Amino acid sequence: MTRENENGQEKNESVKRNTRKNATEGRGRATRKKEQKMVEGKGNTARTRRTRTTRTTEKTTKLPIKREEKSMIRHNKKTTSLVNIQSEENLPITSNKKHTEIFKKSKLKIIPLGGLHEVGKNITVFEYEDEIVIVDCGLSFPEDDMLGIDLVIPDITYLERNKEKIKGMVITHGHEDHIGALPYVLKEINVPVYGTKLTIGIVKTKLKEHKLLNSVKLNNVEVGDIIKFNKFKVEFIRNTHSIADSCSLALFTPVGIILHTGDFKIDYTPIDGETMDLQRISNLGKEGVTLLMADSTNVERKGHSLSERSIGYTLEKIISKAKGRVIVATFASNIHRMQQIVDASIKNNRKIVFNGRSMENISKVAIELGYLHIPDSEILIIDDLKNYENNQITLITTGSQGEPMASLARIAFSNHRKILIEPNDTFIISASPIPGNDRLISRVINELFRKGADVVYEDLEAVHVSGHACQEELKLIHALTKPKFFIPVHGEYKHLVKHAQIAYSMGMPESNVIIGSIGDVIETDGVSMKIVTQVPSGRVMVDGLGVGDVGSIVLRDRKHLAQDGLIIVVIGIERTANLIVSGPDIISRGFVYVRESEELMEEARQILLDTLQHCSAQELKEWGTLKNKLRDVLSDYIYGKTKRSPMILPIIMEV
DSSP, X not given: OHHHHHHHHHHHHHHHHHHHHHHHHHHHHHHHHHHHHHHHHXXXXXXXXXXHHHHHHXXXXXXXXXXXXXXXXXXXXXXXXXXXXXXXXXXXXXXHHHHHHHOOSOOEEEEEEESBSBSSXXXXXXXXXXXXEEEOOOOBOOOTTSTTOOEEEEOOXXXXXXXXXXXXXXXXXXXXXXXXXXXXXXXTSXXXXXXXXXXXXXXXXXXXXXXXXXXXXXXXXXXTOEEEOSSOEEEEEEOBOSXXXXXXXXXXXXXXXXXXXXXXXXXXXXXXXXXXXXXXXHHHHHHOEEEEEEEOTTTTSOSOOOOGGGGHHHHHHHHHHOSSOEEEEOOTTOHHHHHHHHXXXXXXXXXXXXXXXXXXXXXXXXXXXXXSOOOXXXXXXXXXXXXXXXXXXXXXXXXXXXXXTSHXXXXXXXXXXXXXXXXXOEXXXXXXXXXXXXXXXXXXXXXXXXXXXXXXXXXXXXXXXXXXXXHHHXXXXXXXXOOSEEEEESBOHHHHHHHHHHHHHXXXXXXXXXXXXXXXXXXEOSSOEEEEEEOSOOEEEEETTEESOOOHHHHHHHHHHHHHOEEEEEEEEETTTTEEEEEEEXXXXXXXXXXXXXXXXXXXXXXXXXXXXXHHHTTOOOHHHHHHHHHHHHHXXXXXXXXXXXXXXXXXXXX
């Protein structure tokens, strides 16, 4: 009885298993039949499409991207289609795992030509196979030892050698350290430029000054737009900074997504109400960010940066209490700062005057494009100042960095043609010093106080907030993006190291962080990343209209002249007889005052005369050799007497 029940149970379980197996097989056969009917119902179209897709994949090693394209279009509220540039070819945007299998032969090159180990001169090259996309093209200002130099721009030798590969230049925002070199670079490599409305508006002004406006193709884009090249797609993502229309960039490449933050801060209460699109950045993190390149300027500052709106109250308080003119020095590009100054001034019945070429140009562009809101009746030109009382005027000027030729310094040192310091003038320096400019600003502030003006600056009142992210904001970007690799950018070496340490603290392996240098070629296939070589790079100095004609040797000579002065030795020689007809005469500039050093000069002259006679006795007639002997003997004598080494320039005239 028991055995029968057991056997019956085993039979029932066997029947159940067979039934399930048959049902599964039946469903499988039904599914395959259904798929076969669908193919047959559509004729050869489906088979052809499938074959064509397979063939394309084998030939070009690319994957279809319909799903990814749709997702990118969906998040873009302002545009309904991709901005198609250069080619209609689809770009494969795949997960990082797929990249390993598909793109084994080619690697992405990231080449910073500026912006590392310095604050300024930002320019980065992204290269894949036969295509180059450039991000930013900025300048920097000369250091103290660059005597006579006006500007410093990046060395673009590598770009000139590969200009046929360059598809375009993408600009994050309109600050000088990101757009300032454009007129000089575009003269050599004329490529399309892409940027937001205000950025392109400022670029137009610069190109017009250089007579390049009609020869360069400028393209306006909006936040959320995607520029499509052959191998790259570049998405503009709204961020907040000290200039309107600033963007971060997402570069969709064959090896993965690269997020370049550009200059940014996370301001939850910006003046224009346009907060940073952290949602989009978070979504990119979920898709998988291969490489993060992030702003490092304020990495040493703990906590969060203050909102631009926070200084509005302070500015209004100072302006309302001012008894005379209010003169505010700030960055010309800080439109939001200018708006707050304007609002506080109008509220206190003051008219607005813009002073300084860059301030006048940028304010005009900002008003025309709708970024700066000022009634026409509230704007005066500088010649109208005499028609108004001092307590009715707010003057917004350039020179917040203490530049000797800028408007603020000229006012302070009484060199301005139309503005003189008057009693009860209040000066507001609404900016923080760029590294290296501290002495220049202090010099101007001291002179303003000396002239009797009231000066308000960052150390006294909260009249400035930075446009760059502090530590907690940087951590947030790292947390949202969860990048595989990280390259800190936009900072001095100490800033890059500190930013790397933040990445380590958040769990990133040290092997996945690269602290690069200008000219490094960083290669990645999405799986690994390393520095492989170097390309020509460095600084090109602009002196007046000369670009690159002043190098290290010229700067050395200028420094030499500045430190020790110049001595010119003039001698007249009858060539055939090898006789001294006149001289040697000694002319000193910047070395000693000749009238007070007659004994020194006479002894120097006698030494030169003895040397000339010695050379004549030896029948030395090669003038190059003679000049060297005169230079050496005079240099030794002067150094022995004065411990100085002036530049010595012998001139021999044939009589």
